[in-house]
Amino acid sequence: MTKHSITGKTVLIAGGAKNLGGLIARDLAQHGARTLVIHYHSAESEAAARATVQAVQQAGAQAFAFQADLTQPGAVATVFDKTLQATGGLDIAINTVGKVLKKPIADTTxxxxxxxxxINTKVAFQFIREAGKHLNNNGKLLSIVTSLLGAYTPFYSTYAGAKAAVEHFTRAASKELGGxxxxxxxxxxxxxxxxxxxxxEEPQAVAYHKSAAALSPFSHTGLTEVEDIVPHVRFMVSDGWWMTGQTILVNGGYTTK
Structure with missing residues (x-):
């Protein structure tokens, strides 16, 4: 086992109950992670969090689930503190939390x-900050942003704009934590x-997005699947460690920078 292997590592996933976060948790457990800590937002996602915990345990890993509204003061720090109390150390921190709004600037309140x-900026900043304080040396920190960072499009100003800041946070943190x-x-x-x-999305927009990527004809939905993203996450928190300070768009050729 190398220091960059997933085997035996402890992982915290913010937004880890379902969708992309839930599949990442299952995948890392199947690839040898020792402990998965699953953050979930509210009672609405508690059942999904429990199902993910059960799946992780069936894969042979330990699992803990912590509920928190990360926009509340001190919540992000509390999740990290609980993680350390439960596990004794942290090797990989992944933030999948996000919120989308599609709306013209003139109509946005x-x-x-x-x-x-x-959600998209302050929580992301706090997650990076707390990860920097709590990760073990040779740890891995990954944020989920959006391919809209490479797009020229209306209506997503607050979503893409809020996620754009995370790209800059990522570069700064990579320099500060690289030592x-x-x-x-x-x-x-x-x-x-x-x-x-x-x-x-309205139906016309859904139809456009399903045909917009270069590889859309080879996806059964035409969209990015969570299964398409998980292998890239696994690589970047393990053998892909030499890549740092980067924002990688994984989208089948939907946008590029």
Whole structure:
């Protein structure tokens, strides 16, 4: 086992109950992670969190689930503190939390702006900050952003704008934490076949997104699948450690920088 192997490692996943986060948890457990800590947002996702914990345990790993609204003061730090109390150490931290809003700038309220930046920017910053404090040396830190960072499009100003900051946080943190052997990266999926996507899109837009990627004809939905993203996550928190400070768009050719 090398120091960059997943085997025997402890992993915290924010937003780890379902969809992409849930599949990442299952995958890392199947590839030898010792302990998975699953954060979930509210009682609404508790059942999914329990199902993910059970799947992780069936794969032979330990699992813990902690509920928290990460936008509340001190919540991100508390999740990290609970993780350390439960496991004794942390090797990999992955933040999948996000919120989408599709709306013209002229119609976007101050409350909507504040909510988008609280979740997509402030929570992401706090997660990176706390990971930097709590990760073991040679740890891995990964944030999920969006392929809209490479797009020229209307209506997603607050979503793409809030996630854009995370790209800069990632670069800064990679420099600040590199001396401890910690790699810091971000992955920007394309539109994914999850409820996270469909809740914001009208049928015409869904049809466009399903045909927009270069590899859309080879996807059974035309969209990015969570199964397409998970292998890239696994690589970047293990053997891909030499890559750091990067934001990688994984989207089948939907957008590029």
């Amino acid at each position: 101050d409350d909507e702006y504040d909510a988008m930046f609280a 401890r052997g910690i790699s810091v990266n971000a992955i920007g999926p394309g539109p994914m076949d999850t409820p996270f996507f469909y809740g914001q």
